[in-house]
Each structure stands twice: as C-alpha cells, then as structure tokens.
Amino acid sequence: MFQDILVTGLVNGGVYALLAIGFSLIFGVARIVNIAHTAFYMLAAYCFYMLLVKTGLGFLLAGLISVGAVTLLSVICYRLVIEPVREHEAAVLIATIALALIFQELMLYTFGGHFLGIPSTLEGAVRFLGVSIPYQRLLILVVAGAMLVLVWFVLYRTRLGLAIRATANDLEVANLMGMNVHRVAMATVAISVSLAAVAGVVVAPVFVVDPFMWLAPLVTMLAIVVLGGLGSLKGSLIGALIIGYVEAITVFAVPAGAYLKGAVALLIMVIVLLARPEGLFGIAFEEER
Amino acid sequence: MYWLRRAWAELRNEVFVLPSRTLVLLWVAALVMLPFVYDDAYVLRILTMTCIFAIFAASWDLLAGYTGQVNFGHALFFGAGAYTSGLLSLKLGLSPWLTVWAGAAVALLFGFLVGYLCLRLRGSYLSLATLAFPLIALGLLFAFPDFSGGELGISGLRRLALTPTGNYYVAAISMLAIVFALWLLADSKFGIVLHAIRDDEVAARASGINTPRYKMAVFAIAAAAAGFAGALLAHYLRVAGPSTLEVALSFQVVIWGIFGGVATVYGPVAAVFLLYPLTEWLGSFPGVGELRLLIFAVIVLLVLLFMPRGLTPWVRDKIETQCPRCKQRNGAWKKICRLCGAALQTQVSRAQRLVGHQ
Numbered sequence: 001m002f003q004d005i006l007v008t009g010l011v012n013g014g015v016y017a018l019l020a021i022g023f024s025l026i027f028g029v030a031r032i033v034n035i036a037h038t039a040f041y042m043l044a045a046y047c048f049y050m051l052l053v054k055t056g057l058g059f060l061l062a063g064l065i066s067v068g069a070v071t072l073l074s075v076i077c078y079r080l081v082i083e084p085v086r087e088h089e090a091a092v093l094i095a096t097i098a099l100a101l102i103f104q105e106l107m108l109y110t111f112g113g114h115f116l117g118i119p120s121t122l123e124g125a126v127r128f129l130g131v132s133i134p135y136q137r138l139l140i141l142v143v144a145g146a147m148l149v150l151v152w153f154v155l156y157r158t159r160l161g162l163a164i165r166a167t168a169n170d171l172e173v174a175n176l177m178g179m180n181v182h183r184v185a186m187a188t189v190a191i192s193v194s195l196a197a198v199a200g201v202v203v204a205p206v207f208v209v210d211p212f213m214w215l216a217p218l219v220t221m222l223a224i225v226v227l228g229g230l231g232s233l234k235g236s237l238i239g240a241l242i243i244g245y246v247e248a249i250t251v252f253a254v255p256a257g258a259y260l261k262g263a264v265a266l267l268i269m270v271i272v273l274l275a276r277p278e279g280l281f282g283i284a285f286e287e288e289r
Numbered sequence: 290m291y292w293l294r295r296a297w298a299e300l301r302n303e304v305f306v307l308p309s310r311t312l313v314l315l316w317v318a319a320l321v322m323l324p325f326v327y328d329d330a331y332v333l334r335i336l337t338m339t340c341i342f343a344i345f346a347a348s349w350d351l352l353a354g355y356t357g358q359v360n361f362g363h364a365l366f367f368g369a370g371a372y373t374s375g376l377l378s379l380k381l382g383l384s385p386w387l388t389v390w391a392g393a394a395v396a397l398l399f400g401f402l403v404g405y406l407c408l409r410l411r412g413s414y415l416s417l418a419t420l421a422f423p424l425i426a427l428g429l430l431f432a433f434p435d436f437s438g439g440e441l442g443i444s445g446l447r448r449l450a451l452t453p454t455g456n457y458y459v460a461a462i463s464m465l466a467i468v469f470a471l472w473l474l475a476d477s478k479f480g481i482v483l484h485a486i487r488d489d490e491v492a493a494r495a496s497g498i499n500t501p502r503y504k505m506a507v508f509a510i511a512a513a514a515a516g517f518a519g520a521l522l523a524h525y526l527r528v529a530g531p532s533t534l535e536v537a538l539s540f541q542v543v544i545w546g547i548f549g550g551v552a553t554v555y556g557p558v559a560a561v562f563l564l565y566p567l568t569e570w571l572g573s574f575p576g577v578g579e580l581r582l583l584i585f586a587v588i589v590l591l592v593l594l595f596m597p598r599g600l601t602p603w604v605r606d607k608i609e610t611q612c613p614r615c616k617q618r619n620g621a622w623k624k625i626c627r628l629c630g631a632a633l634q635t636q637v638s639r640a641q642r643l644v645g646h647q
Contacts, residue, residue, distance in 0.1 A: 033413055035540075081590060088597040090359075090547045095593055097540050098586040105583035215536060219424055226417045256432045263428025266421035270406065273418050277409040 005248045011137045013244025014144030018199040019217060020224040020236040021151060022192035028168040028231030029188040032082065033093055038214040038221060039100035040193045044070045044200030045209045046107055049118050067197040074193035075186060083182070100214065108211040115208040140202045147198055148237065154191065155233070164188055168231060219262065220247075223269040229282025239280065242268070306627055308608045308620055313555070316562075320461050324454045333457045339565045340457075340464035341522045346545040346557035347468045348514035353543075354551030355475055356507045357487030358407070361420035363515055363542050365403065368423060368534035370396040370516025372430075375443040375529030385449050389520040396516020397509050404508030408501050411490070423534045430531060442530025449524050456525055463521065467514050472554045474510070483507060484552075548589055550599025559601050564589075 023037045047066035051057045057065070077099055085091040125132045155161035166174040167184045175181045207213065224243050228235025243265045250261040272280065304310045320340075324333065345367055353359045374392030378385050403422055407415050430437040437443070450456045474480060485493040486500050494500050523529035532538065542557075549560030564585065571581040596603035609618045610633055612626035619627050626633055 027413070033416070081594070084594055085597045090551060091593050091597040093359075094544050094547045095590060097544060098590045098593075101582055101586040102590070105580065105586065109579055109583065219420065219536065222417045222420055226414055230413055230417075259431040260428050263425045263432075266425050266428075269421055270418065270425075273410060273414070274406060277414065279414070 001252050005245070005252050007133055007137070008252070009241070009245035009248035011140050011244075012247060013241040014141050015199050015203055016217070016220060016224055016244055017237050017240035018144050018147055018195050019221045020228070020240050021148070021233055022195035023221055024225050024228070024231055024233055024236040025151075025164075025168075025195075026188055026192040027225070029164055030086075030185040031089070032189075033096070034192075035093070035096040035218065036077075036100040036103065037096075037192070037196055038218040039103040040070050040074055041196040041200035041217065042107065042209075042211070042214040043073070043103055044197035045118075045204040045213065046111065046116075048201045048204050049116055049209055052118060063201045066201055067194055070197040070200075071190050071194040075190050078186060078189045104211050104214065111211070113211060115210050118205045118209060120205045136205055140206065143198060143202045147195060151191070151195065151233075160184075160187060164191075216262070220265060223266050227269045227272050227279055229279030232279070232281040235279055235281030306620065307618060309605055309618075317465065320465070324457060328454055330453045333453045335566050335569050337453075337457045337460040337525060338522070339562055340460040341518050341525065342542075342545070342565055343464050343558045343561040344467050344518035344521075345515050346542055346549070346561045347471050347554050348511040348518070349542045349546050350549075350551060350554055350557045351471050351475060351483075351514075352507055352511040353546060354553065354556075355480060355483040355487060356504065358504065358508070359416045359543075360511075360539075361416045361543065362403070362422040362424075362539055363419075363511075364534050364536075364538040365419075365423040365426055366396040366399055366512040366515035367519035367522075367538065368426060368529075368531075369399045369512075370519030371523035371529040371533045372437070372443070373516070374520035375446050375523045378446055378524075379443055385447050385524045389449070389517065389524065392520030392523075393513045393517040396519065397513040399516075400509040400512025401505060403512070404505040407508075408504060420536070420539065423539060424536070427531055427534045430534070438530075440531060442528050442532075444528040444530075446524050446527045446529065448527060449521070460521060460525065463517070467517065468554065468558055471510075471514065475554055479503075487552075544589055548592065548600060550601040550603075553599075553601055556599055556601040560599075563600075 019038060019041060023034060026032050026034050026037070044066050047069055048062055051062035051065055052059065081095050081099060082092055085095060120134070120136045125134045126138065127133075153161075155164060163174070163179050163184050164187065166177070167179060167181050167188075171181055174184075220243060224239040225236055227242065228237070228239030246265050246268055247261045250264045251258055254260060254264075304314055320336075323336070345363070348366075349360065349363045352363070370389075370392035372392075373395040374385065374388040377383050377388040377391050383391075403419065407419060410418055431439060434440075448456060449459045475483070482493070482498055482503055485496070485498065486503060490500055519529075519533055522533070545560040545564060546557040548564065549558070550556030567588075568581050568585050571577050571584055577584070592600060608621050610621055610623070611618055612629060612631055612633060614631035615626060615629040617626060617628045619633060623633055625631065
C-alpha cells in the first residue's frame with residue numbers, strides 16, 4: 001500500500017502540476033482567473049479521442065495535433081472574448097465561466113454524456129519496488145517532467161520568458177520598457193493552455209473522457225494554486241505534489257476515502273491559508289491602490 | 290381622501306419622475322397581481338423558483354458587489370439552509386414554517402464561520418478559497434449517507450403551502466421583503482461602510498472602522514438570506530439534495546450577479562428574472578432542450594461584450610442621466626435637473642467638445 005501511495009501520488013501530482021503551473025502563469029501575467037483552464041484540458045482529451053479512435057491517426061501525431069488545435073482555439077477565444085473586456089475583472093471572470101460551459105455543452109451535444117474509453121498509448125507494465133506501474137502512468141510522469149523542464153527553460157532562458165516574467169512583476173513598467181504586453185499576454189495564454197492540453201492528452205487513456213471531466217480537476221487545481229501562492233510557479237509545483245500525495249493517502253488509507261479525497265485536500269488548503277494567507281510561496285504584497 | 294391625494298402626490302413626485310422607479314413599481318405590482326390574472330401552474334412554478342433564486346442572487350450581491358468579498362462558494366449557505374430545514378422537519382416533525390427560520394439561522398452560523406476563516410484573505414485568494422467550503426461539505430455529506438441521504442438527498446419534505454398559488458405567494462412575498470430589506474441595508478450607513486471596505490480596506494480601517502466586524506456581519510447577513518432561500522427551495526421541491534451545494538450553483542449565482550450588474554441588489558434580481566425563465570422556456574422546446582445551457586452561456590457572453598458592467602447599469606444609463614451639479618438622477622428626456630434646475634447636457638456637440646479642449 002505504501003508503494004501504491006508513492007506512485008499514485010507522484011503521477012497525480014505531475015498532472016496537477018501541469019494544470020496548476022499553466023493557471024498560475026496566466027494569473028500572474030494577465031491577472032485572468034481562467035475558470036476555462038481545465039475545460040481546455042477536457043477539449044484536448046476529446047480531440048485526442050476523435051483523432052485516435054475515429055480517424056485512426058498515430059498516437060504521437062494525434063497528440064501533437066490536439067495540443068496544437070486546442071492552443072490555437074485558446075488564442076482565438078482570448079482575442080474574441082477576453083481581450084475586449086480585459087479592464088473589467090468581473091466580466092473576464094464570467095466570460096471564462098461561460099466559455100467553459102459552452103465547451104462542456106458542445107461536447108455533450110456532439111459526443112453525448114457517456115464515458116468514452118481510449119486505448120492505452122503503451123501496453124504493459126514495469127515492476128518497481130514490488131508494485132506494478134503501467135507504462136501509461138510512467139509516460140504521464142515522463143511527459144509531465146519534460147514539460148516542466150521545458151517551461152522552466154522558456155521562462156528563465158529565453159527573451160520571451162524574460163518578457164513574461166517582467167510583465168508578471170509589473171505590467172505598467174514592462175509596457176514602458178517597450179514590451180508589447182498584449183502580445184506577451186497572448187503568448188502566456190498559448191503556453192498555459194498548451195500545458196493543460198498536454199495534460200489532457202496524456203491522462204485521457206488513464207481517466208475516462210466525459211464532458212464533465214473538467215470540474216473535479218478545476219477545484220483541485222484552484223486549491224493547489226491557492227495553497228502554493230497565486231502566481232508562484234515553485235509554489236504550484238510543490239502544492240501539486242502535496243495535494244497529489246494527500247489525495248493518494250486519503251484514498252488508500254481512509255475508509256470511504258474516495259468521497260473524502262477532495263474534502264481533505266481542500267481542508268489542507270484552508271488550514272494553510274489560515275496560517276499563511278498568501279499561500280506557501282506567495283509574496284505578501286501591499287494591496288494596490 | 291387626504292391620504293389618497295397625499296399618496297398620489299408622493300407617487301407622482303417620487304416614483305414616476307424616474308423611469309427606473311416606475312419599472313420597479315410595475316414589477317412589484319405585476320408580481321403581486323399575477324395569480325389573479327393568469328394562474329397557469331407551470332408559469333407559477335417557474336416564477337416561484339425565480340423568486341427563490343432572486344433572494345439567493347441578491348444576497349450574493351451584498352457580499353460580493355458591495356463588500357468586494359467575491360464569494361465563489363455561496364452555494365454553501367444555500368445548501369446549509371436546505372439541509373438544515375429538511376432534516377429538522379423530517380426527523381423531528383417540526384412545521385416547515387419553523388424550520389425555514391432554523392435553516393436561515395444555521396446558514397448564519399456558517400456565514401460567521403466562513404467570514405471568520407476568510408478575514409485575512411482578499412481578492413482572488415478569497416474567491417478561490419471560498420470555492421472549497423461547499424465542496425468540503427459535499428464530501429462530508431457523501432461520506433455519511435445514512436444521515437444525509439447521500440446522492441439522493443432528503444426527500445419527502447412537506448410544502449409550506451398546499452396550493453401552487455399559495456406557494457407562489459410565500460416565495461414572492463419573502464423575495465420582496467428580503468430584497469427590499471437588503472436594498473435598504475445597502476443604502477444605509479452600513480452600506481456606505483461596505484463600499485468603503487471594498488474600495489480601500491486599509492483606508493477604511495484608518496478611518497476607525499472595525500472592518501473585520503463589518504465583514505463578519507455582512508457574511509452572516511448574506512448567508513442568512515441565502516439559507517432562507519435554500520430552505521424555501523427545499524420545501525418547494527420537497528427534496529434537499531446535493532445539487533444545492535454544487536459548484537454549478539455557485540457559478541450560476543456569480544453569472545447572475547455579474548450579468549445583472551454588481552453592487553446594485555436589483556441588478557442580480559433582474560438578471561434572475563430574465564435568465565431563469567429564459568432557460569426554462571428554451572428547455573421547453575423539444576429540439577433545443579439539450580442546448581439550453583449552451584444558448585444561456587452564449588447569451589451571457591454576448592451581452593457582456595457589449596455591456597461589460599452588467600445589464601442594469603447599462604439600461605439605467607440609457608434611460609436616466611445624472612445631474613452634473615447635484616448628482617441626482619433624472620429621466621433621460623429632461624432638459625434641466627428636476628431638483629436643482631441645472632442644465633443637463635446629454636448630447637455634447639462636436640463644436641462644444643472642441644471648445645472644451647482648448
């Protein structure tokens with residue numbers, strides 16, 4: 001059981017980290033609380049399903065096309081729906097909720113509400129420390145790790161990353177220094193949604209695909225982001241691992257744990273917030289006047 | 290006879306001068322008179338639900354719009370009221386007329402609790418943290434199914450009144466009472482303090498306002514109103530189920546509130562009265578039924594693109610103008626202010642604008 005907890009926590013933590021870092025990035029740079037973030041993850045899973053099962057493309061090709069398509073869609077949505085109302089924070093918020101609902105209903109109408117199964121990308125399992133890990137879960141872990149390294153590289157070793165970090169730090173000054181903050185925001189949207197899309201593609205064979213699959217990870221993702229500190233990438237990563245392990249421990253060690261796993265994870269978040277309102281790695285800044 | 294003439298004068302001078310007040314009067318009259326004119330059971334059912342959700346949306350607005358504590362977990366209070374009232378009336382056999390108040394009281398306690406836990410949080414942290422509370426409650430309900438009824442909830446509750454018309458009046462009159470009470474509260478000195486907390490909490494505290502106490506109070510008041518609405522809904526539908534705690538309901542109230550226009554109280558109420566019957570009406574078409582949530586979301590999105598501040602502020606700016614001198618509102622057709630006589634310049638010509646810039 002101990003090994004089960006170890007492996008499940010790590011795999012779930014990896015998926016959550018992909019989602020949470022994207023959400024955190026977009027909040028930090030553009031101050032958008034993107035409720036539709038996990039809806040893009042759901043869309044990517046559906047897109048992958050359609051390309052793989054209906055048209056019979058290869059795994060790699062189907063995955064790449066779905067990530068690309070969802071990222072393109074997110075940029076279009078951002079230009080059409082979010083950007084015109086950017087200065088009204090409340091309007092942005094319900095615009096993202098409405099987008100998520102639209103995606104959910106479109107998928108519900110097109111594919112129906114039943115669960116769709118996707119065949120595993122990789123068959124077989126490896127035995128490690130006496131617990132058998134399917135290759136698919138290993139793949140999730142590897143992809144999550146690779147994406148995290150890639151994001152780190154983009155953010156800390158490229159000019160675009162520098163611009164993104166500068167905009168997150170201070171939007172007005174970044175604008176005065178000659179950065180096109182609108183384009184930076186758009187690039188951030190693309191990066192963050194592509195992370196969510198990758199997560200959607202790799203978990204699709206493990207989890208079931210249905211139009212409501214975005215709600216549960218949404219709540220967990222929000223808990224992680226708040227736990228780690230809004231806008232802090234390190235906090236999102238560590239928060240994701242904490243929540244991943246807490247959920248794994250609850251499911252495996254507590255009776256009726258499957259019902260309680262969300263509640264326990266959220267309780268941890270509330271407790272951390274009570275002790276440290278800005279989250280584990282957030283910066284307590286004076287409120288803007 | 291004197292009182293009649295006095296009332297007529299009041300009406301003419303205070304209500305009919307402003308189109309928005311006339312609209313509110315017409316709306317109240319229509320709500321009260323409707324069962325006499327048209328007592329179709331289906332229409333009454335939809336309007337009863339609309340009234341209940343209007344209480345819920347107005348209570349969210351007091352918390353989120355006025356005080357700036359944008360609550361993403363308002364369904365917690367709704368569900369607390371529904372479950373408390375349902376359990377008390379079913380397990381103890383109390384009359385629903387009593388348990389509805391008990392539901393509101395328990396929701397008030399939950400409001401204190403959430404308010405206390407969230408005192409140190411602000412902005413997006415508060416929104417995202419409050420999202421957690423109804424889900425924690427939902428997890429607990431599912432973990433103890435013999436107490437809460439699990440997925441099915443508690444069913445077989447008694448109704449408050451026996452006839453559809455009676456139920457409609459219970460909902461409509463409580464809605465009018467609560468909404469007008471919240472409106473008065475928001476307009477009072479208390480409401481001004483809430484505005485101050487939203488705009489600048491540090492400055493409010495520096496002016497000697499005990500902001501934590503006000504925040505707790507407003508959480509408790511909003512929670513009690515929402516709990517009352519939840520209890521009414523539970524007794525109307527005769528079931529208190531997990532759907533009263535879902536994320537969807539919390540998001541729904543956020544959509545209503547922002548769609549109608551925050552910090553107005555009447556905005557969210559207007560939004561509920563437009564959107565809820567609209568979705569029900571769309572759902573009654575056979576082919577459109579499955580698409581109604583989609584149509585709902587598209588409408589919300591489109592309306593927001595054109596009126597980002599919400600529906601009612603946009604409408605109000607169209608039908609009324611503000612006097613530049615005394616800040617009183619006037620009908621859009623007026624040339625001079627009805628109170629101070631200052632000229633109202635609704636249409637500034639291009640030449641005047643150019644002169645103004647020199």
